[in-house]
Amino acid sequence: MTALGAVFRPQLPPEKLHSVVRAAEGAGLEELWLWEDCFLESGIASASAALAWSERLRVGVGLLPVPLRNVALTTMEAATLHRLFPGRVTLGVGHGVQDWMGQVGARVESPMALLREHLDAMRALLRGERVTIRGRYVQLDDVALDWPPATDPAPPAVLAGARGPRSLRLAGEAADGTVLDANTDRAGVRRAMELIEEGRAAAGRTDRHQVTVYLLAATGPDAAERLAAERRREGHDADADLGVAGDAEAVARAVAGVAEAGADTVVLQPTADEPDPEGFVRFTAEAVRPLLG
Template sequence: MTDDRRLGILLLSTTAPERLPGLARLCEGLGFDEIWLAEDYFFYGGFTGVAQALTATERIRVGLGIMSCVARHPAAAAMEIASLDRAFPGRFVPGIGHGVPSWVRQMGLTPRSPMRALEEAVTGIRAVLTGREPYTAEGEYFTFGDVALVHPPLTDVPLYLGVIGEKGCELAGRIADGNVLSVLAPTEYVTWARSLGLQGMSQAGRTGSFSVPTYVLTAVDNDRDRARAAVKQSLAFYLDAVGPTPLTGSIGINDAVSALIAAGGYDALLEGMPEDWIDVLAISGTPDEAAARIEQYWAAGADCVILSPQPADSLETQLKLIAAEVLPRLAR
């Protein structure tokens, strides 16, 4: 492993919480560098899941990508982050974003300005984590009155955003240490998002590195057609769920995505999706093909490629195959 060529595994929110410790141990034992968990409402709790994964392992880093900035007060989020860092120094990477709008609406937490709420939250979390004096601020969304942690973190905890638009990617560079990129991110988008993050850092007068861990739908099989069929179903599901975004816009397919959704949603996407979409939006095929595609993501700027194995019901099988057949093919 090197700092800019890491390989991680996403444990989807559909995973039952009681399975997380065993899966985390398996990922570490197979040689992966990171584990990432989602906080999708209302599946497993993000901080609880991270704590389970950290407790079950010894060296592997565990990321939370992402928690909604409005689901907890930033001071409470900072307290949780600090507690995990003290228990497992340097192994926890928290990611913060807007949250899926439909879930945020269910909780009655939709902000008038999502970007402003995110900036206030992340700025407040960092201030509470790093401050030597109690933090006081009166924002549009969050208030801090002499907040100080009794048990501050032991390390300099990196804070990542999880955003996709141009303004969000720039904001990540201004206030965060990285940006967790969503599934459906082609390599072209990775390069674009990283450049915007670096631009934001420069504008804010910040120095250092900027991380872009990237989720990628993945299916590996010695039977190439079987792997591509598995990942194609997942691509159709996600494209139907999120529609055209800057992710797919980076390769000029937004109009085609919209047309297929209008023609029948998931079924139309599954039937009408061009084969080259599988090549650019996922990692699929034989171990040789998967290794080559991972290398392309690293070259595009994704310092950690976070595999989301498909289909999810064969997770352990996929993990073992990737570890045995793909990892040895990678130049790390």
């Protein structure tokens, strides 16, 4: 069964997170996803709070931009979360928005090389290995976690955000899953799945690969107008086949379509001007989820 989640967008102030988490937990939402966008909110700090304020809710961070982060620190934070809240954490890493990376002096010549090195090192450290790497960007000398996460039945998954063909193949080769953003329509999900599988085949991988897809969604009396405005903000035509506006049945049909295209998890992404964030997570859990079977 496809998992269903919702996004807490960092355009909301950090202090708003508590009420959204409590609404999500109370409504039985499966997953709440957070972003680490410049220069809004920290993914790890927000995830720690959300996990502490809930008992059952799974929390994802998609994505942590690797140019901003030393891999040892990212992995220490990941391991700590996995030990404190076992089974409730999903972390994804990615290239980051290159203009933002340039603003902070972290833009690199080869984002692909950096992401591959970060994924290789992070996954090895989370497996409890002692790691020495002399990479182009990642440098580790005899590093191991003193408090690695549990690896039974498997080490924690590390997902990669990807959009272009090279990044999608890399996600298949070097990550445990892929996060596709809300600019991906159903045909794009299918094409992404093909590219991910090409990468997995090249690496000889047969393990599980989780695919999480964000789906832009709006509901309420002004849903169509807000969705069209969001598309324009993202650089698309207002009538582009991206996202869904309407009632629970319309949203559920769109979720089912993305799931049929290959998503293991569909995460409803509200518009940046969503007027009722708490209501949105309740709508996701209480109105949309029951229609998915």
